[in-house]
Structure formats: C-alpha cells, structure tokens
Amino acid sequence: MLTQNQPKVVLIAPNAGTKMGGEAIKAYQYFRWLLDQGIDAVLVTHGRNRQELELRLPAERVLWVEETPLQAFLWHSRILRPLVSVYFHRTAARLTKDLDRATTLLHYICPISPVTLRFPPKGYRVVMGPLNGNLVYPPAFRYRAGRKQRVQESLYGLTQRFFGALFGDKRRAETVLVSGGERTRAALRLAGVAEARMVDVLDAGVSTALIGLDPARHDGRNPHFVALGRFDAYKAYDLTIKAVAAADDDICVTIFGDGYMRASLEELATSLGVAERVSFPGWLAHEQLSELRRYRGFVFPTLAEANGIVIQEAMALGLPVLTLRWGGPVLLADDNSALFIEPDGEDAVVAELAKAMNLLAADPVLATRIGAAANARAQAAFTWDSVAESWSAHYSPKQ
Template sequence: MKLLVVSTNAALTMGGEAMKALQYVQQLLAQGRDVTLITHDRCRAALAGQLPEGRVIYVRDSAMMRACWRTPGLARLVNSFFHLEVARICRDFDPDGVVIHYLCPISPVEQRFPPKGYRYVIGPLSGNIFYPPGFRHLAGRGLRLQQRIYRPLQKLLGLFSRQFARAERVLVSGYDRTREALDWAGCPPGRIEEVWDAGLSEALFDRPRIRPAESPPRFVWIGRMVPYKGAELAIRALSHAPEQSQLTLYGDGPQRAELEALVRELNLGARVTFAGWLPHDALADTLGRFRGLMFPTLREANGIIMQEAMAIGLPVVTLRWGGPLGLAEEGEALFVDAGSQGQVVRDLAGAMQRLAYEPDLAERISQAARAKAEAAFPWGRVADSWYAAARAAHDRTAGGSQEGRARHVDVPSGVDSDQHRA
C-alpha cells in the first residue's frame, strides 16, 4: 500500500499542525512504510533536508489560488483550490494501490474534494472550538459570525458534500464537540474512530523525568502571542502570585507590544522575561528549569506543548476547556474553570501559589503526567493508530476499486503539481 499524506502545511516552523504532518511522515518512513507527502510549495524551504528525495510533492499556487490571495475576503478559499490540485495529483496513482490520508487542516468544515474511486481517510479532526462564554468578547467579528452559522453551515454542507460518507474512516481527536460537528455534516457514526491528535518524539521519553520541586518558583508560557493563547491571563495571574514567582514568555506575535505594556502597567518588569522564540530542539532542556507551564489557552483544539510538558514531567496549569481537557485527568495537570476573566486570573494565581509552596504536589503531578504521556503519546503508538485506519481501508477493498483508475507515477523530490499530471 502506498499512502499519500495531504497537508496544507508541513514543517517544524509553522505551528503544531504543520509539525505533526512532517513528524507523521518521518515516523512512517522510519518504519519502512511507502508514504509520500503532498503539501504546498510554501513549505519547500522549511522541508529542505527533512525528508528523502522522492517523498514530497509540492503544490504551487494555481491561477485561482493567486486570485484568492489578492482578493480581500477570499483567502479562506485557497485551501479549497489546493485540494482540487491535490485531486489532480492523486489521479496519477493507481487507485488499487493507494490510500489518501487528508491530515491537515483539522476542521470538519474543510472541503477536500477526494478523487472518485480512491480510498481515503480524514483526520484527526478536532475543530468546532470557540471561546468560553465568559471570553467571547475577545472573538473578532468574523469568528462570532462563524460561531453563529457553524451548525447550519455544517448541515448545509452535509447536503451537498459526501466527503465524510465516502471516507473509509474519519479520525477524531476533538472529543464530543467534533463528533457533534460531524453529525451535523452527515458523517455516519460508524466511520468515526477516536485517536490522539499528535504524537511525541521518543527522545522525550528517553530523558529522565525532571524534578520540578527542585526548581525555583519560575513559570513558563510558550506560544504565539495572540489573545486566545492566554499570555495576558498568565501575566495578570503573576501579579497575584507570591512575589518570588517569576514568568518567562517564549514566543512572539501581534499581541507582544500590548503584553509588554501590561507588564509595565502592573510593575512586573523584574519578574517577567520576554525571551523570544524557543528552538524546538532546545525545548526539553529549557522546560526542565521551571516549576510549571502556564497554559491558559482559551480556544485550543489540542495542545502539543502540553503533551511535551507532560512527557518530561513539567506540571501544567490549564483551563477546563477545549483540547487540554482531553489530554489529562485531574491529578495529571492543574485545571481551573473557564469562567470570567477575574475568576480565571485568581485561580491561575492560586495554582501558581500551590506549585510554589507545595513541592510534593508538583512531584505528584509530574509523576502522573509522565506516566500518562508514556502510555499515550509516543509517536510510534499514535502513528500506528492512524496508519492502521488507512491499512484497514486498503485491505477491505483491495482490488475492487475501478473508477478513476490511473497510471502510477514515481515522482522525484520537489516536482511541482503543474509538472505532475496525466
């Protein structure tokens, strides 16, 4: 079986979705699987040296994609035209020997236009995530509109699109909220399979668990500085935490100047450090110097940084909302309710105080988080669960796929989609 993994982005430098696409392909190649990644040409430079020759097909912007980029309000349609280009590429492969895996984006709304006669799986999907009620004022006009029309839009798409009905499997990592969205879109319940959203490198588990109680009461936040990531909440919480507590923020983004102004306003300059982007290969060593990870994200579909912190044994302080709620149980992280801003800030500060003054608590959470991560998150196990869905799809119908038969083409590394057509 040849697996074609489709992801709009794939790189270590483009966020969690892009990272997991690259790591999944690398994991399968390490297992000796026949897999090729199909991704956008914008990933070419970031993927240099990351995958062997012949294992990447790059999709250049079509005329319609370029027009969407140039036209205000139409950028959201670029992915649709990307998937139309992908369908043309996939038709160059023999449908009897191929399974297509539509990996990213994670949204149940995304229209993928799989070529007829080809077997495919979709996911893991973890969409249908919005701000908690007490924080909806942070949502822009577009997101508020999206939330209002999400259900009727899914129902409408379900009438015209059979992408889920035709899929061999729909992998879900977004729990009940994503299952609900798929139900609105007409996805047969029997096609849905629960999996983890992403895996972690075995190198994280080869390291000894850190001892957070031996670190000073310093806390860390990591991410892109945008409102839903919760950096402002972490800073405000620090102002109510014990004076010896400190906070280091890794990352950058459009909210950074606002966050720096907030630090000055709260007179926290001596306790807050803006450290810029943290290279991924330095993540484990760096996190091991802190008492806890502040992860008060307000609209997170999963939370790879939370998985990574759990793997090394760093206690995580997060909200009972969205993706983090499915990654850990009570005792494997410190959860606070996602109510009003004032309540969240007070409870985050209380969690920082507990970790600062209760070293035994930090150690218990560290041990439980590490055990959960070891049992659930190694890439080998996660990749096997995804690949098994594709393998089962191939084996169930092997030899029976006739519609859309095409010749198989071996594509050299870096060949563009406009050169790779029957």
C-alpha cells in the same frame, strides 16, 4: 504495523515541519514515522515548507503545491482568504490524480477543522483526520470572541449541513479519525458522516527523543514558569501576565513563541509593572524543548484549544500544567496530572492562576507528584508509536 496489502500512502498537509506550530509538527512527525516504518509514503505540502523539508526529507518523497500569484492574492484578501485552503486542496487533487487508485490511499491529516473542504479525487480510498473542532469560547469569555467569529459560530450547523450535502467529502471518506470527542462527532454528523466511519483517536503524539528524557526534578523553591505557542487571542496570554502581576513578587514567566499580539502583550507587561518578570525570547527550537525542564510549571490558560500538543510535551517532560477545564486539555489530562482552573471569568481565572503558581513555586513535593503523574500518562498514551499505529491501522481495507 505493516501488512502485505499495505497501500501507498499520500499524506496531505498544507503545513509540515518543525517551525510552524503544532499542526505542522504533527504532520512532519507522522510522515517521518511512516517512512521509518518502511511504508511507501509521499507528502503533499505547500512550497513555503521547502527550505526546511528539503534538508529533512528525501526529495522524491515530497510533492509541492507551489505559491502562485492567485494564491498570494487570495491570502492578502480579507474576504477571499478562506479560498486559500480550497486552492491548496484543489491543487493537491491535481497532483495526485494520476496515481494508481487501486493501490493508493489519500490521508488528509491537516487542518484539523471538521468544516474545511478537502476535495479528494474520485476512486481513491480516503482517510481524514484526526479532526478536532466545533469548539467555542467558555460562556464567561464569550465577549472575547470577535464579531466575525460569533457569526461563524451561529452559522456553523447550517454550514456543515450545506457543505455535507453539496460536497460530501467527509461523508465519502472511508474512515474519519476523531480526536475532539463528542463535540467533533456532532459536527461530523451534521455533515452526514455515519457513526460507523468515525474512530476515536488521540490528536498527536510526542517524539521518542522527548518522551525518553528523564522528567524534570523539582527541588526547593522555583518561581520560574513557562508558556509556549503562537501569540493568538484565544491562547489568552494576557491572563498569564495578569496572574504574574497578582502572584508573589518573585514569580516570573518566560513565554516562548511569536505572533501578531506580541507588541500588545509586551505593553501589558509594562503597564502592570512586571516587564522584568515576563520575557518574550521568541520561538524555541523543537530540538531544545528539553530545556523546559528547568521550570516549575507550564502555564496555558487557553480559551479554545482543540487539542494542545504543547500540553502533551510539557507532560512528557514532567512539568505540572496549569490550564482551564475547557476544550482539548480536558481530553489529555486529569486532576492528578494537571492543575485545572474553572473558566469562570477573567478575574476568577487570574486569581486562581496566581494562587496555583504561588503554590507550585513553594511546594516541590506537589510539583513532583503532579509532574510524575503527567509523565506517566504521557509514557502510557502519548508515544508516537502508539498514536501513529492507531491511525495507520485504518489503512488496511475494510472487511
């Protein structure tokens, strides 16, 4: 909602657009919403997003953090790669340092990690978030976390306290938007953030175009399921493929997306004899998400999903979501609007996933009931207007 004292908003996000995953989509859609509301807003983002954003946004509304040899060196270094984020935010601070501090607000929307350092220049009002982190693998899947990840987790509390004391970027923010519930609040408290500065919000919204579509119709038997996302280890697509192998012979899944694990996932499907029932067509354009309505359900057994924008989108389309009772999905759906599987270990999850796919494929009434509840929940809570307004409400100066 616009007010007479509406500040100039500088939205800061390393990635923004429709082709680089959930965080980039969120940043782009929110910035687009700000402009549509008539808010004086500028986006600070990395130059790698230029090709798409120059076609989608007014040139005068974007400041670019350009690629440099130093940044490229940091990115290609296994040891120094974490400094890429530091480089981006230091450069963003230089780009914004000459704006009018009395009338400008800096909103650091991405990344969502409550650990990442932002380095806002002094004198500006600052909003951060939604932040969503401090999430580990379920106990029965801890063996899947790599050694580096386990070491990082063991040092998490110490790191937060150290960064909070030395840099204090989150502690000094006027408002910190929190979308990860108590686990994220706990991480922010370690960094010295006062409870009074934390505000609980949803992590993202669903586009008006998508949420306005008629939900999926579930008639007769439909053995076709779908998944979507980057092929990272924590997404656990291997569990989906193994569940297909354990399910009825006609159960199949289309996995949209790409990533470093693609070859190993294709090899797994072949070794299990289900290569013809598991397809990998690459990324699905965001404008084509409506096509997902032809599937019976959305399979997403992620092990460490902080939120799950794809879950929100699937729910908006009226697709039953099959996911683990862990992390972000628990904050988005309930037992009426999704099928939750307990994260009790690989064998148990594979068996329950296969059972759930068999059940949904054969029962259009059940699929319709869950899909309708999911769609109703999305209509009530996930619209970009309601989510964005809950964020921008904190742009007004504190009384």
